[in-house]
Amino acid sequence: MKGKIASISLIAIAWLGAVNTANGYEIDCPAKINIKFDHPELENIPDGWQVSDKKDRSLALSSLGVYSDEPVKLFQLKPEIGIIDDKKHDITWQVNSVYDEGGSYVSCGYNGDEVQLVKKIDSTMKSCWADYSNDKNQAIKVKLICSTSELQKVK
Known part of the structure; x- marks a missing residue:
């Protein structure tokens, strides 16, 4: 009996995990x-000048963007108000459309996009929305939540 309950529990857990990922x-x-x-290397340093070292430092998150194709190609998508999974969101994107030849990407920008981290959005996702919040120190936290459902425009 214990084995049967354990098997049912494992099946239920696996099914819930599959629902979440699907x-x-x-x-x-x-x-x-x-x-x-790093210490930059200059071809010609003018007489009497030297290159100053910079300190290693931490950069705080400052922005999130969604791109059609790799962000280096600069096809950033404009966010819009939309409905995903019957819920209205202020910042949404349609992703992985037929026009997104290289797929869709999310970009996390730091210190005004001085540095960007990019990640490809799973090709099965059809819409995404941003969820902004602040941590206990008032630093920005943001996550991109995506769905297999189509984005519905707000009229």
């Missing part, structure tokens, strides 16, 4: 990243 997923932007500065 209907959508979340991408959390790291709240802070640490960067290490």
